[in-house]
Amino acid sequence: MTAYSAAPGPLLDVGTFLGRSLRHSVRSIDAMIVAVVLPVLILLVFVYVFGGAMSTGASGTDYLTFVVPGVIVLCAAHGSAQTAVGVNQDMTTGVVDRVRSLPVLGSAVLVGHVLASVARNLVSTAVVVGVALLLGFRPAASPLDWLVVAGLLALLMAGVSALSAAFGLLVASPEAAGASSFVLLFLPYVSSGFVPPETMPAVLRGFAEHQPVTPLIDAVRGLLLDAPVGTSPLLAVAWWGGLGLLGVLACGALFRRRAGA
Amino acid sequence: MAYTVEVEGLRKSFGTKSVLDGIDLHVARGSVAALLGPNGAGKTTTVKILSTLLRPDAGRVRVAGRDVRTDPVAVRRAISLTGQHATVDEVLTGRENLVMMGRLRHLTKAAARERATALLERFDLVEAADRRVSNYSGGMARRLDIALGLVDEPEVLFLDEPTTGLDPRSRRDVWDSVAELAASGVTVLLTTQYLEEADRLADRVAVLAGGRIAAEGTADELKSLVGGETVQLVLPDAAALDSAMTVADLRGYAVRADAGALSVHVPTDGTAAGVRELLETMAGVPVVRVAVHRPTLDDVFLTLTGTNPGTVPA
Incomplete structure (x- = not known):
């Protein structure tokens, strides 16, 4: 007779949709360019x-080292655009309707998109760090710092992905x-x-110093250079934990609302 | 009689717009039922309610013995929905689509693969199994779509306009697949805009118009409502029209003149012999043109509601 899996349903469903989203990423030329070529x-x-x-500025850090976190x-x-587009396509083409007519957790399809997005971003990050190392980037971080x-x-990637998924639904x-x-593209440009x-006009500087990307970049940069990071890691966790939660709630x-459940 | 789908007094509005205005529908276990109606009649809304995607405003809706409102999860276990637009994943191959659906039905990996292979064979998709669906023809994608609905052997299969947008050949392939399903004993409720499709596939047909079931019966019963197949004779003038009517009357044909036009309709069985016999009796009448006219959904609509399908209020 037909054999059913013993694993908990929601976990199984998320795994199935993650596999689907990853296949989509690997088979999409766009996604691969954005994940691998664009970062380089x-x-x-x-x-x-x-x-x-x-x-x-005064730190004297060479620009390669300075710019990697940014x-x-x-x-x-x-990468977030693809997450929003993927989620939106699933809503508009009837994929979600079909999923909702199955005895599965409908939102697992969203979780699959978000996790695949994080995976794509991690690939991009590895590419950036790898190429930067080839160019002479020499981080001084300890294993714990890494x-x-x-x-x-x-945390940043999960937050960005959840917000993008919410935008795709909106x-x-x-x-x-x-x-x-x-x-999301605008934020890193007007950040540290x-x-x-300090080099920006007062208004922009006020924004740059008090937006979610800056503490994260300061924290990552400080950790990579083994420099003092102050409160920036805590601020980064607060910002992106909060934004991620907002994204999940909005999703x-x-x-x-959208699926009419 | 055991019914797999039982609908009584179903109502659904979107805002102030009433889409379903008290629908009664019963589908016997193991039978194929068609919900026939034009665009905007409420076919998709009905299917969405039956498959738990939408909540009814009022009425009793039971599918496979469970109430869609109070027990939607049990309903979902028993049903399978194939939506109006092929919801196969174009980036994946046919086999990957089927395995994924098996996994979503919580089959083990091995069971999902085994099931996929069996369905690919059954729906004649073996050669295309490992190609991406974006390379499939419309008919192949639709067959895969239907196969996806059968991964976990549902009690009830909902097919929303399974052949809309397909070329005639693909439509026939899909019809063959549905007929085979019916033979295997699964209960099928399909929606369609085509009387021919309902005729070909369904044991019973319900005509949905203006948010109500305008008629319900076998395809033959519905067709008899609109008078069946006719031969239309187009005549040059009123005198010829009169003589055609007279000749037909004398020979016992239930002839009917078209209002405001120089033509008459004479019932026929559609065989060459029948048409030849009729034309021979009309040998003395100057007939300009002959057309064999089969009842269409338009005719059923005209007869049942007095309006054209395109103008039926949704």
Whole structure:
């Protein structure tokens, strides 16, 4: 007779949808370019095109070392568009309707998208760090520092992905969902990621110093250079924990509304 | 009689717009029922309620013996829905789609693979099994879509417009698949805009118009409502029309003139012999043109509701 799996249903469902989303990523030329090629290009552009003209302030850090965390965050923002588009397509093409007619947890399809998004971002991060090492990036972080860096970045990626999924649920079409990365792309530029905020005009500086990306970048940069990080890791956890929670709650509410449950 | 689908007094509105205005529907276990109606008649809304995607506003709706409102999870275990738009995953292969559905039905990996292989064979998709669905023809994608609905051997299968948008050949392939399903004993409720499709596949047909069931019966019963197949004779003038009517009357044909047009309809069995015999009796009448007219959904609608399908208020 037909054999049924003994594993808990929701876990099984999330695993199934994660597998599906990962297959989608690997088979999409767009997704692979954004995950692998774009990070390399962004890093090269910042280091070799802009890098020569950049001064990183009193710290004297060379620009390659300075810019790596900013590039990682920027790549995560670029990757978020795919999450929003994927979620939106599932809503508009009837995939979610079919899923909801099955005895499974409907929101597992969202969790699959978010986890696959985090996985794509981790690949991008590995690519950025790998290429940066080839270019002469020499982090001074201890294994424990690396672990904290990985944790902070994973938290950021989960937050960005959850917010993107919520945006995918909010808008009507995949095209509109694709535009969602705009806001997220803006944040790393006006942060401490590419230039020290002290060099910005007062208004921008106020924004740059009090937005979610800056403490995360400061924390990651400090940990990689084995420099004092102050309260920035705690601030980063508070920001991205909060934003991630907001994303999850928004996903839940929007999914219920959109799917008409 | 054991019914797998029991609907009584079903109502559903979206805002102030009433879509279903008291529907009664019964589908016997192991039978194939068709819900026939034009776009906007409420077919998809009905299927969505039966498959627990939408909640009814009022009425009693039981599927496989469970109430869709109070026991939706049990209903979902017993049913399978194939939506209006093929919801197969185009990025995955046919086999991957089937295995994924098996996993979502919580089969073990081995069982899901085994089931996938069996269904690929049954739906004639073996050669295309490991190609991405984006390379499938419309008919192949639809067959895969139906196969996806059978991964866990449901009690009831809902097919929402299974052949809309398919070319005639693919439509026939899908019909063959559905007929085979029916033979295997699963209860099927399908929706369609085509009388021919309902005729071909369903044991009983319910006509949905303006949010109500306008008629219910076998396809033959419905067709008899609109008078069956006719031969239309187009005539040059009123005198010829009169003589055609007279000749037909004399020979015992239940002839009917088209209002406001120079043509008459004469019932026929559609065989060459029958049509030849009729034309021979009309040998003395100057007939301009001859057309064999089969009842269409438009005719059923015209007869049942006095309106054209396109103008039926939703």
